[in-house]
Amino acid sequence: MIRHRLGDDFILITQHDHAQLSGRLAERVGNALFSAPTPFQETVDGIALHDCGWPLHDDNPTLNPQGQPLHVLESPMSVATRVWGESVRGATEKSPWSGLLVSLHVLALSSLAQSRDQSPHERFKDARDLFDLNKFQHKQVEHQQALRKALDLRTDVPLRLGLAEPGTGAREDLLLFAYHLLKAMDRISLDACSGEDLFDQVEVVYPRPGAAPVTLRIKHPAHFELAVDPWPFDEPLLSFEVPARRVPAQKYGGEEEFRRVYHAAPAAPVTVAIRRV
Numbered sequence: 001m002i003r004h005r006l007g008d009d010f011i012l013i014t015q016h017d018h019a020q021l022s023g024r025l026a027e028r029v030g031n032a033l034f035s036a037p038t039p040f041q042e043t044v045d046g047i048a049l050h051d052c053g054w055p056l057h058d059d060n061p062t063l064n065p066q067g068q069p070l071h072v073l074e075s076p077m078s079v080a081t082r083v084w085g086e087s088v089r090g091a092t093e094k095s096p097w098s099g100l101l102v103s104l105h106v107l108a109l110s111s112l113a114q115s116r117d118q119s120p121h122e123r124f125k126d127a128r129d130l131f132d133l134n135k136f137q138h139k140q141v142e143h144q145q146a147l148r149k150a151l152d153l154r155t156d157v158p159l160r161l162g163l164a165e166p167g168t169g170a171r172e173d174l175l176l177f178a179y180h181l182l183k184a185m186d187r188i189s190l191d192a193c194s195g196e197d198l199f200d201q202v203e204v205v206y207p208r209p210g211a212a213p214v215t216l217r218i219k220h221p222a223h224f225e226l227a228v229d230p231w232p233f234d235e236p237l238l239s240f241e242v243p244a245r246r247v248p249a250q251k252y253g254g255e256e257e258f259r260r261v262y263h264a265a266p267a268a269p270v271t272v273a274i275r276r277v
Contacts, residue, residue, distance in 0.1 A: 001058050003071040004195035006223060010249045011270060012061075012262065013193045015054035015072055015083075017243045021193070021272065022185040023048020024240055025233070029181065034232040035208035043178045045094045046101035047185050053086025063258055067251035072190075077113070077129045081136040084109065088143065097178075100147040104162045104179050105186070107140045111161055170209070177209040184216060184232070191218060192226045192272045193242065207232070219277065224270050229277035236276040241269045 002018055004011040026047040030036035037043035054072075057079050062070045070079075084106035092099025110133060144162045148155050153171055157164050163179060164172040184205045191198045202216040207230075219227040246268040252258040 001054075001061050001069055001072060002190065002193045003069045004193065004223075004244075005249055006195070006246075008249055009246045010069055011195075011244050011246055011268065012069055012265075013242060013244045013270070014058040015051040016058070018189050018193050019051035019054075019186070020048050021240055021242055022050065022182075022189040025185045025189060025238065025274065026181060028233045028235065028238055029185075030234050031231065033207050033230060035177070037178065037181060038174060038209065039097060042095045042097035043101065043181065046091055046098035046178070047182045049087065049091040049094060049098060050102045050105050050182060050186060051083070051087055052090040053083040053088075056083050056086055060259060061255075061262060063252055063255055067253070068249075069247070069252075069258065069262070071194075077133055080113065081110070081132060085136065085139070088140065092143075092147070096147045096150045100144060100151065100162075100175070101178055101182050103140050103144050103147070105182055107137060107144070108161050108183075110137055110140075167210075173206075173210045177206040180205050180213070188216075188218070188226060188228065188274060189272075191220075192224060192274060193270075195223075205232075217277070221275075225273045225275070227275050227277045231276045233274070233276075238274045240272050242272050244268050244270050 001015060002013040004013065023044050026037055026044045037047075062079070064070045064074050088099060088103045088106060091102035114133060141162070145155055153175065154164070154169065157168055157172070163176055166173060166176060184202045187199050187202050197220045199218050201218060204213045205216055206213050214230060216232070217229050221227055244267075245262060245265040247261050247265050252261070
């Protein structure tokens, strides 16, 4: 769930709807500088499905310790590993390439969460949480090895979080291109939907397989609007309607109360605009 404060309300956008926006953005990538997704449909599907496990949480959303709707960036490991694993399962059902992209994505997220943890009393409530995260990571590595074999990708080269070094080979460079495209579309969509300015840049984005990476710079001119440079899309302005619900911005007394309010809230879609600098 993405929580966006707007006046006296929270605008709530589910993770799967945010991911669907990522996929719609990916469909529009391609110009003189940036290649279109390759392979097109499998890559777009992976990007659009990268959070397809989140309905496990967002259909019955929870609260943070302050009694506010839980924002995705506040998710405890007990929520994160469950929805990450389901996202990989759903994407893999679509195609091995889509599943590999999503597995790479959640493995990177799990590593980031682990490296950011400063206290066992913050994200890891006890040793079991850390043990479960380690099990999740090992399972993803094994899953990626199986998908690599199915896709005729190499299994005999050093990998870091499932990815080979640039220049290892054409197929590995293609995977780097597609994975970092997922990362870029995810961050642009997440940033555009969120109430806070999350990113001022997205590093290491490959404009085409085998090319040197570039950094996308992001500006935040207004709510639900971003400006991006260099521009990866096929038109100078993209606009999309994203499903959302609007609930009062308040501290809720408990999850049962909040869920009643959330499920009773009418649809309140928002328009997200991504423009060229």
